[in-house]
Amino acid sequence: MARRKIALIGGGQIGGVLAQLCALRELGDVVLFDIVEGLPQGKTLDIAEAAPVDGFDVQVKGTNSYADIAGADVVIVTAGLPRKPGMSRDDLISVNSKIMTSVAEGIKQHAPNAFVIVISNPLDAMVTLCQRITGFPHNRVVGQAGVLDSARFAAFIAWELGVSVKDVSAVTLGGHGDDMVPLVRYTSVCGIPVMELLEQKYGAAKAAEVMAAMVKRTRGAGGEVVALLKTGSAFYSPASSAIAMAESFLKDSKRVLPTCAFLKGEFGVDGLYVGVPVVIGAGGAERVLQLKLNAEEQAMMDKSVKAVKDLVATLK
Ligand SMILES: NC(=O)c1ccc[n+]([C@@H]2O[C@H](COP(=O)([O-])OP(=O)(O)OC[C@H]3O[C@@H](n4cnc5c(N)ncnc54)[C@H](O)[C@@H]3O)[C@@H](O)[C@H]2O)c1
Numbered sequence: 179m180a181r182r183k184i185a186l187i188g189g190g191q192i193g194g195v196l197a198q199l200c201a202l203r204e205l206g207d208v209v210l211f212d213i214v215e216g217l218p219q220g221k222t223l224d225i226a227e228a229a230p231v232d233g234f235d236v237q238v239k240g241t242n243s244y245a246d247i248a249g250a251d252v253v254i255v256t257a258g259l260p261r262k263p264g265m266s267r268d269d270l271i272s273v274n275s276k277i278m279t280s281v282a283e284g285i286k287q288h289a290p291n292a293f294v295i296v297i298s299n300p301l302d303a304m305v306t307l308c309q310r311i312t313g314f315p316h317n318r319v320v321g322q323a324g325v326l327d328s329a330r331f332a333a334f335i336a337w338e339l340g341v342s343v344k345d346v347s348a349v350t351l352g353g354h355g356d357d358m359v360p361l362v363r364y365t366s367v368c369g370i371p372v373m374e375l376l377e378q379k380y381g382a383a384k385a386a387e388v389m390a391a392m393v394k395r396t397r398g399a400g401g402e403v404v405a406l407l408k409t410g411s412a413f414y415s416p417a418s419s420a421i422a423m424a425e426s427f428l429k430d431s432k433r434v435l436p437t438c439a440f441l442k443g444e445f446g447v448d449g450l451y452v453g454v455p456v457v458i459g460a461g462g463a464e465r466v467l468q469l470k471l472n473a474e475e476q477a478m479m480d481k482s483v484k485a486v487k488d489l490v491a492t493l494k
């Protein structure tokens with residue numbers, strides 16, 4: 179079988195880490211595209227020169243021409259500005275919509291059969307725009323946010339309980355904004371509901387307080403990194419998260435990953451991209467997995483969905 183091809187649109191902070199991770203894992207040949215001349219060429223040359231040390235055997239090419247993404251199996255889009263301290267992700271909609279419009283046209287023309295994973299912010303709106311412009315089926319255009327949001331929630335829980343991050347299973351729903359919904363009731367450590375463990379440690383009242391603080395930190399985790407970096411946003415963990423999605427597609431692993439996917443009635447949402455658990459395999463976003471929400475969780479989901487809907491309504 180011919181080697182798989184991964185096109186990365188945007189050669190900035192996340193794009194560079196994505197290229198390196200694709201190479202280290204030998205997911206396929208990599209093309210890194212950016213409009214800045216020399217940037218993708220320089221980054222990919224640097225990565226390729228590590229091949230003899232790391233022992234990976236794939237091609238890593240930088241380009242300013244969309245023609246080079248032809249035949250890509252997967253396209254991951256990070257083109258767009260990151261926010262600065264004091265900004266919300268939604269503040270990026272105007273500038274990043276213009277960038278996404280040209281990117282989606284490039285993908286449509288040169289990689290019409292690709293599975294597209296959007297990372298650019300504001301995430302839910304940028305995925306929507308990318309799908310509208312490419313016209314690709316909804317199962318072939320998704321967004322990365324939930325893998326990262328859930329990973330952050332899982333990390334905070336593991337640190338709090340003093341257990342391995344590998345044994346925490348956490349899930350978030352909703353849009354990639356301050357109203358996202360970390361689902362405490364469905365979060366567990368080796369199958370044990372997380373609140374049981376927190377209550378054993380602290381008693382019921384303090385456990386609820388500790389969990390509320392972790393939920394709040396998860397919702398603000400992107401902003402926490404932005405405030406520290408001052409000149410950009412998180413890039414290692416978003417890249418790892420998108421690679422998990424790309425790998426599940428390329429290997430047809432059918433991993434269940436929180437994904438920004440197009441809903442057609444699931445969770446009571448119709449005709450909107452929003453974060454939910456999705457089976458990702460060779461068919462792209464193959465299936466949305468549903469779960470029962472209680473009244474409080476549904477109210478949080480409704481609030482998050484409304485925020486996404488209101489923002490998407492402003493897209494030209
Ligand atoms: N979904 C998530 O979980 C998540 C996480 C972190 C960051 N982000 C978002 O991802 C985006 C990228 O973040 P970053 O840290 O890599 O930013 P960055 O500024 O380091 O890189 C962005 C790159 O996009 C390029 N670019 C601009 N216009 C372009 C165009 N028309 N075509 C192709 N490339 C173009 C720039 O030259 C730059 O190299 C931002 O919008 C950020 O908010 C999303």
Ligand SMILES: O=C(O)C[C@H](O)C(=O)O
Nearest residue numbers: 261267299400401411412
């Ligand atoms: O917070 C940001 O602006 C970047 C990204 O969406 C994140 O969650 O890290």
